[in-house]
Amino acid sequence: MKIAVCVSHVPDTATRVKIGADRKSIDPNGVTFIINPYDEYAVEEALKTKEKLGGDSLVYVISVGTDANKETLRKALAMGADEAILLKDDNPRDSFGIAGALADEIKSLGCELVFFGKQSVDYDDSIVGQITAEMLNYNCVHIVVDFKLDGNKITAEREIEGGREVIETELPAIITAQKGLNEPRYASLKGIMAAKKKVITEKPAAASTNFSEVIEMNLPAPKKPGRIIGTDSSAVPELVKLLREEAKVI
Amino acid sequence: MANKILAVLEQREGSLKKVSFEAASTAVKLAKELNADVEAVAVGLDINNLSEVGKYGISKVTLLKSSDLANYSSSGYSEAISNFAKEINAGYLILGNTALGNDLAPRLAVKLNSGCLVDCTHLNVEADNVIAIRPVYAGKANLTLKLNSDVKIFTIRPNVFKAELSGTENATITEKEISNPNLKSKVVAFKKSEGKLDVAEADIIVSGGRGMKSAENFKLIESLADVLGAAVGASRAVVDAGWRPHREQVGQTGKTVSPSLYIACGISGAIQHLAGMSSSKYIVAINKDKEAPIFSVADYGIAGDVFDVLPVLIEEIKKLHS
Ligand SMILES: Cc1cc2nc3c(=O)[nH]c(=O)nc-3n(C[C@H](O)[C@H](O)[C@H](O)COP(=O)(O)OP(=O)(O)OC[C@H]3O[C@@H](n4cnc5c(N)ncnc54)[C@H](O)[C@@H]3O)c2cc1C
Numbered sequence: 119m120k121i122a123v124c125v126s127h128v129p130d131t132a133t134r135v136k137i138g139a140d141r142k143s144i145d146p147n148g149v150t151f152i153i154n155p156y157d158e159y160a161v162e163e164a165l166k167t168k169e170k171l172g173g174d175s176l177v178y179v180i181s182v183g184t185d186a187n188k189e190t191l192r193k194a195l196a197m198g199a200d201e202a203i204l205l206k207d208d209n210p211r212d213s214f215g216i217a218g219a220l221a222d223e224i225k226s227l228g229c230e231l232v233f234f235g236k237q238s239v240d241y242d243d244s245i246v247g248q249i250t251a252e253m254l255n256y257n258c259v260h261i262v263v264d265f266k267l268d269g270n271k272i273t274a275e276r277e278i279e280g281g282r283e284v285i286e287t288e289l290p291a292i293i294t295a296q297k298g299l300n301e302p303r304y305a306s307l308k309g310i311m312a313a314k315k316k317v318i319t320e321k322p323a324a325a326s327t328n329f330s331e332v333i334e335m336n337l338p339a340p341k342k343p344g345r346i347i348g349t350d351s352s353a354v355p356e357l358v359k360l361l362r363e364e365a366k367v368i
Numbered sequence: 369m370a371n372k373i374l375a376v377l378e379q380r381e382g383s384l385k386k387v388s389f390e391a392a393s394t395a396v397k398l399a400k401e402l403n404a405d406v407e408a409v410a411v412g413l414d415i416n417n418l419s420e421v422g423k424y425g426i427s428k429v430t431l432l433k434s435s436d437l438a439n440y441s442s443s444g445y446s447e448a449i450s451n452f453a454k455e456i457n458a459g460y461l462i463l464g465n466t467a468l469g470n471d472l473a474p475r476l477a478v479k480l481n482s483g484c485l486v487d488c489t490h491l492n493v494e495a496d497n498v499i500a501i502r503p504v505y506a507g508k509a510n511l512t513l514k515l516n517s518d519v520k521i522f523t524i525r526p527n528v529f530k531a532e533l534s535g536t537e538n539a540t541i542t543e544k545e546i547s548n549p550n551l552k553s554k555v556v557a558f559k560k561s562e563g564k565l566d567v568a569e570a571d572i573i574v575s576g577g578r579g580m581k582s583a584e585n586f587k588l589i590e591s592l593a594d595v596l597g598a599a600v601g602a603s604r605a606v607v608d609a610g611w612r613p614h615r616e617q618v619g620q621t622g623k624t625v626s627p628s629l630y631i632a633c634g635i636s637g638a639i640q641h642l643a644g645m646s647s648s649k650y651i652v653a654i655n656k657d658k659e660a661p662i663f664s665v666a667d668y669g670i671a672g673d674v675f676d677v678l679p680v681l682i683e684e685i686k687k688l689h690s
């Protein structure tokens with residue numbers, strides 16, 4: 119079976135955000151970019167599934183973006199993915215623009231099972247997987263913490279408020295990975311060396327409509343510095359009073 | 369362009385969720401500013417408080433009814449709601465950004481050939497267009513955007529928009545039977561988690577970090593949460609140590625929360641943690657290191673030992689309630 123994983127290339131979570139000169143995006147100067155943390159779970163699940171299926175299964179990793187995304191694709195290759203594809207576009211795309219390019223490629227590769235991260239920790243939309251699935255008319259389970267494939271049949275557990283939904287569906291399908299699904303493997307030295315030699319296939323991202331338009335990006339108003347009202351339990355009555363009378367939250 | 373706003377209401381186990389009233393109220397406000405009609409839709413079997421949306425200003429609500437759709441099905445719900453939206457020619461759809469809303473909105477968007485903006489914290493009308501603000505980079509920045517599609521879908525972050533009582537009447541309910549719903553994906557079971565309340569839905573969260581020293585000591589966090597009717601949250605350090613389950617993790621790779629009150633106990637306030645909780649209305653920090661970054665976002669702080677402060681705090685809150 120052909121399995122795909124879609125990966126995004128995002129600022130390290132420790133990044134302090136500065137607004138860029140265009141006032142519409144961040145200033146990338148000095149920012150370290152990494153593979154989106156949730157996409158590591160997606161890569162791991164794809165590799166595990168391939169290992170279970172055996173035979174001539176293949177894992178493709180796909181990313182939409184600029185040349186910079188190759189670093190993230192190499193990371194996935196180093197973990198063990200077979201082929202990497204960069205769908206190139208130097209202009210930013212919204213979730214629909216990205217999904218359109220991914221859907222086009224997934225279709226032409228003929229991948230029946232595709233893993234996404236549940237969310238890209240840059241814009242935090244948590245929607246590209248579902249959009250891609252709808253565009254392809256694939257089934258889709260979002261925010262998955264447990265995944266089983268038996269022939270064509272999928273049983274997946276999805277995290278929702280207060281518990282987990284157990285969902286049954288079938289291939290072809292998109293699964294979006296949540297932390298807890300697995301423990302992503304570390305790339306071995308051998309894997310890293312092999313990944314360096316692999317060719318990343320580059321092609322222009324297919325055209326797709328962007329529906330949203332950014333007007334501006336701002337930093338949130340800084341929070342007013344608070345008060346330290348004490349250094350031990352003798353401050354508790356004062357704290358309770360403030361919460362009741364000033365904040366009115368208890 | 370269609371001039372109708374549709375609030376999509378969410379039910380669980382036959383009751384509308386609080387965020388549905390926030391969505392209804394937001395839809396009513398936008399309808400006024402856009403001079404548009406407003407109505408609501410829900411999917412399910414029997415919903416005990418459906419007519420209550422009337423109190424928030426929506427007089428017409430449709431229940432898309434099927435015994436097969438009592439529980440969420442991504443395929444069934446998206447098909448039923450998108451068909452209904454087409455039928456009434458809805459120009460805007462407003463949903464809560466819950467697990468269900470975030471799953472459903474992008475699917476509706478593709479089916480309606482529209483765009484969607486999720487997890488919005490502000491929706492304003494400017495020159496007949498809805499302008500949305502949504503946090504990005506887990507709250508480290510805000511993005512102002514608009515949609516250019518004919519139909520526009522927005523999901524609102526729970527607990528941020530007010531559910532304002534603006535009507536007095538109960539809404540009129542029209543039931544529409546959905547025969548042969550699309551059940552390509554269906555929920556076959558629900559595994560309830562042990563915690564009483566989920567951080568994503570709680571109005572108060574008591575969170576513990578590595579400063580709690582052990583899983584055992586989280587009894588203190590649980591007792592405080594109990595007396596406050598709060599949910600238990602955790603830092604990633606604590607989740608990685610296996611003291612608490614991942615669903616309780618707050619932060620950039622956990623949950624982004626905005627409760628009325630967030631109490632951080634023995635949490636340093638790493639940037640990834642702050643990202644997930646700094647939009648809480650009030651923040652209390654208890655940490656023995658007065659230089660800890662958590663104090664930079666806290667409204668009230670006690671620079672002391674959690675094992676000294678928490679037992680007294682629990683007793684004081686108990687007294688309040690007795
Ligand atoms: C990719 C990535 C994603 C991440 N995502 C998240 C995330 O989503 N959420 C998250 O929380 N973190 C996240 N982190 C981790 C983050 O960087 C911090 O490591 C983590 O938040 C620290 O947790 P902590 O505050 O509990 O522990 P520490 O930083 O060790 O802080 C413990 C605090 O307890 C205080 N303390 C100790 N004893 C006592 C006592 N007796 N009484 C009072 N105070 C005491 C100390 O002064 C200290 O400030 C992420 C990191 C990475 C790399």
Ligand SMILES: Nc1ncnc2c1ncn2[C@@H]1O[C@H](COP(=O)(O)O)[C@@H](O)[C@H]1O
Nearest residue numbers: 124125182234235237238243244245246
């Ligand atoms: N530019 C991209 N290229 C490939 N996959 C992407 C891209 N952006 C997002 N994704 C995938 O979609 C998931 C959800 O992203 P989002 O909806 O942006 O939060 C991510 O975890 C990735 O798996």
